[in-house]
Amino acid sequence: MQHGGDVYTEGILKGKELIDFSSNINPLGVPKGFIDNLNEGILNITRYPDLQYRQLRADLKEYINNVEILFGDGDRSLELVHEEDFILGNGAAEIIDLTISSFKSIMIITPSFGEYYESAEKWGVDIVCVSLNEDMEYDYEAIAKNLHSVEAIIIGNPNNPNGGIIDKEKFLPIIERCEKEGKKIIIDEAFVEFTGKHKDSFIYQLKDYKSLFIIRAITKFYAMPGIRFGYGISSDGEFIDKLKEKQNPWNINAFAELAVKYVLKDRNYINKSIKWIKVEREYLKGELKKLDIIEKVFDTHGNYILCKLKNIDCDRLYEYSLERGIVIRKCNNYIGLNKSYVRFAIKDRLNNDKLLQVLKKINI
Amino acid sequence: MQHGGDVYTEGILKGKELIDFSSNINPLGVPKGFIDNLNEGILNITRYPDLQYRQLRADLKEYINNVEILFGDGDRSLELVHEEDFILGNGAAEIIDLTISSFKSIMIITPSFGEYYESAEKWGVDIVCVSLNEDMEYDYEAIAKNLHSVEAIIIGNPNNPNGGIIDKEKFLPIIERCEKEGKKIIIDEAFVEFTGKHKDSFIYQLKDYKSLFIIRAITKFYAMPGIRFGYGISSDGEFIDKLKEKQNPWNINAFAELAVKYVLKDRNYINKSIKWIKVEREYLKGELKKLDIIEKVFDTHGNYILCKLKNIDCDRLYEYSLERGIVIRKCNNYIGLNKSYVRFAIKDRLNNDKLLQVLKKINI
Numbered sequence: 001m002q003h004g005g006d007v008y009t010e011g012i013l014k015g016k017e018l019i020d021f022s023s024n025i026n027p028l029g030v031p032k033g034f035i036d037n038l039n040e041g042i043l044n045i046t047r048y049p050d051l052q053y054r055q056l057r058a059d060l061k062e063y064i065n066n067v068e069i070l071f072g073d074g075d076r077s078l079e080l081v082h083e084e085d086f087i088l089g090n091g092a093a094e095i096i097d098l099t100i101s102s103f104k105s106i107m108i109i110t111p112s113f114g115e116y117y118e119s120a121e122k123w124g125v126d127i128v129c130v131s132l133n134e135d136m137e138y139d140y141e142a143i144a145k146n147l148h149s150v151e152a153i154i155i156g157n158p159n160n161p162n163g164g165i166i167d168k169e170k171f172l173p174i175i176e177r178c179e180k181e182g183k184k185i186i187i188d189e190a191f192v193e194f195t196g197k198h199k200d201s202f203i204y205q206l207k208d209y210k211s212l213f214i215i216r217a218i219t220k221f222y223a224m225p226g227i228r229f230g231y232g233i234s235s236d237g238e239f240i241d242k243l244k245e246k247q248n249p250w251n252i253n254a255f256a257e258l259a260v261k262y263v264l265k266d267r268n269y270i271n272k273s274i275k276w277i278k279v280e281r282e283y284l285k286g287e288l289k290k291l292d293i294i295e296k297v298f299d300t301h302g303n304y305i306l307c308k309l310k311n312i313d314c315d316r317l318y319e320y321s322l323e324r325g326i327v328i329r330k331c332n333n334y335i336g337l338n339k340s341y342v343r344f345a346i347k348d349r350l351n352n353d354k355l356l357q358v359l360k361k362i363n364i
Numbered sequence: 365m366q367h368g369g370d371v372y373t374e375g376i377l378k379g380k381e382l383i384d385f386s387s388n389i390n391p392l393g394v395p396k397g398f399i400d401n402l403n404e405g406i407l408n409i410t411r412y413p414d415l416q417y418r419q420l421r422a423d424l425k426e427y428i429n430n431v432e433i434l435f436g437d438g439d440r441s442l443e444l445v446h447e448e449d450f451i452l453g454n455g456a457a458e459i460i461d462l463t464i465s466s467f468k469s470i471m472i473i474t475p476s477f478g479e480y481y482e483s484a485e486k487w488g489v490d491i492v493c494v495s496l497n498e499d500m501e502y503d504y505e506a507i508a509k510n511l512h513s514v515e516a517i518i519i520g521n522p523n524n525p526n527g528g529i530i531d532k533e534k535f536l537p538i539i540e541r542c543e544k545e546g547k548k549i550i551i552d553e554a555f556v557e558f559t560g561k562h563k564d565s566f567i568y569q570l571k572d573y574k575s576l577f578i579i580r581a582i583t584k585f586y587a588m589p590g591i592r593f594g595y596g597i598s599s600d601g602e603f604i605d606k607l608k609e610k611q612n613p614w615n616i617n618a619f620a621e622l623a624v625k626y627v628l629k630d631r632n633y634i635n636k637s638i639k640w641i642k643v644e645r646e647y648l649k650g651e652l653k654k655l656d657i658i659e660k661v662f663d664t665h666g667n668y669i670l671c672k673l674k675n676i677d678c679d680r681l682y683e684y685s686l687e688r689g690i691v692i693r694k695c696n697n698y699i700g701l702n703k704s705y706v707r708f709a710i711k712d713r714l715n716n717d718k719l720l721q722v723l724k725k726i727n728i
Binding site: 006013020023030035038045047048054055091093094115122223224225226228245246248249251252253254255256 | 370371372376377384387389393394399402405406408409410411412413414415416418419454455457458461479486587588589590591592609610612613614615616617618619620
């Protein structure tokens with residue numbers, strides 16, 4: 001299993017401070033609502049969680065149905081989802097693995113999050129890869145053309161490592177076809193809050209299409225990868241139940257429950273995060289474009305930027321940055337990418353500038 | 365899936381305070397070392413855990429190898445286990461499920477923890493049930509006689525719901541045979557710290573027998589069911605690796621890592637807990653024996669007591685206790701038990717006396 005720059009091997013376990021540009025986490029840090037209510041968490045850990053996680057489901061429903069209020073676009077509470085539409089995971093990793101393992105064949109868009117492939121291989125699921133086009137955009141024609149050979153498709157919105165999102169208009173015919181043919185579309189929206197436009201999400205389409213299954217997490221936008229919480233949403237109750245049967249009891253820990261309860265309603269945090277990402281995404285994209293070692297900066301709606309290098313490969317840039325206290329993400333282990341590709345997380349201005357300073361000074 | 369009295373349905377979600385005698389958790393509560401170091405946990409949740417959990421494995425190794433020092437029986441550090449002997453689970457539930465699912469057939473001693481059976485059924489594993497004898501002790505002859513028909517056996521030490529432990533001398537020939545015939549013995553030691561005699565554990569035999577696989581948790585003795593952490597130990601590296609392949613990445617949350625780091629070396633907590641359980645186990649056993657509604661109190665080495673009722677069934681006793689603010693564990697959903705059986709957790713003197721007061725006053 002390969003994942004980004006290993007900040008433990010190079011940093012923490014050696015007692016070295018590193019700035020981690022390999023992991024895409026909101027730099028605003030743990031939302032205050034979580035820290036303020038830690039005592040409730042401590043009380044809760046001395047008992048088993050609710051086997052049915054009733055409070056947790058209610059909190060998630062509130063979050064999704066109040067998306068427009070929370071993300072500052074009106075005061076309408078919507079009826080997009082019900083409590084029974086959710087399946088809860090010990091991180092999105094569990095949900096990805098559960099869904100993929102339930103099919104005989106799956107289409108994976110490449111490059112994308114390595115766990116899709118790992119999981120499919122692990123469970124002997126046949127894999128059909130469909131590449132992004134050269135601008136790292138979805139190739140809807142190729143997707144449609146290959147649909148006949150799979151039971152399901154998994155697709156990022158935004159995609160990792162490039163940050164491209166799904167064009168709803170172009171994708172809708174594919175959904176319609178899957179709906180008719182009983183295929184499933186797994187949309188990984190782990191980073192969707194960063195787009196800043198909640199209409200980019202397919203939560204609005206869930207009610208109308210049983211074929212849709214959305215994966216979300218509090219990992220990235222709410223800066224809590226260590227808390228381990230992700231979830232799936234679908235209006236296909238039978239499918240949700242089928243997946244649940246394979247889960248272990250009490251798979252969500254009490255602190256993850258606490259986080260969901262207090263963090264997902266933190267309008268102040270959401271507001272500040274959206275303001276930050278809109279400014280810094282444009283800033284870092286613009287500055288990276290000016291660098292001698294960058295051949296291309298790919299368009300992104302996430303909190304990370306994929307770049308094609310020139311005159312240097314990712315191994316050298318990785319070592320060079322590491323010596324200067326910065327961990328970047330080499331992308332050569334993404335299917336379809338080679339040593340010319342790296343990904344940078346978007347951080348706060350101070351750290352973005354530190355990265356830029358390091359990258360500017362490199363001698364090619 | 366059925367588990368004990370549902371304190372959520374009857375209590376928490378209705379805003380009612382209940383004393384939970386259905387769940388066997390150390391009443392000394394969350395060890396101080398955890399609370400004192402919460403800030404470290406908060407820092408850690410903003411990054412992904414170490415994929416290899418190196419610190420966590422080192423902490424577990426220290427715990428097992430220092431068992432005699434920690435449990436107040438000398439100052440010898442032993443070499444019982446290595447860091448690579450561990451497999452880490454999101455609660456012992458994950459480890460139980462992983463191991464059981466890796467066999468085609470398994471022997472389950474009954475009655476025992478319901479998850480063994482649930483998990484075997486879920487994965488289509490053939491089940492051979494072997495009953496405890498009428499005193500709720502292990503029937504080693506029956507175990508040996510049925511061994512030929514299974515790939516593995518899972519057995520509690522102490523067993524749940526009765527609290528009986530394995531007689532090492534009588535069990536050793538069974539281990540020897542499994543070792544020769546390539547069968548596995550899964551020993552669930554989730555409650556073993558409560559026996560107060562660390563030699564009861566099979567950690568001393570791990571090095572000599574690859575067939576042994578021990579399951580432990582911080583759930584019960586360290587009073588942290590909500591933190592979700594359990595682990596398996598075996599000197600059979602190939603078996604450990606085979607199980608690991610099926611796991612999801614980052615399956616242990618940052619607060620569980622923190623707990624393992626600070627709680628397992630808390631000699632003061634361990635010492636106080638052993639003192640408490642030795643006194644209260646004898647006290648509650650003795651007092652229960654005096655009650656009119658109790659036909660038999662089974663011998664226990666755990667922090668819970670199985671009783672056979674007379675002149676009342678578990679449903680009535682459950683309702684009666686619930687009306688008085690106490691949740692007990694009905695045992696009729698354990699294989700081999702019926703409505704005459706209930707289980708009581710052992711709590712502190714104050715609560716044990718509250719339970720006894722309620723049980724004394726019942727009108728049969």
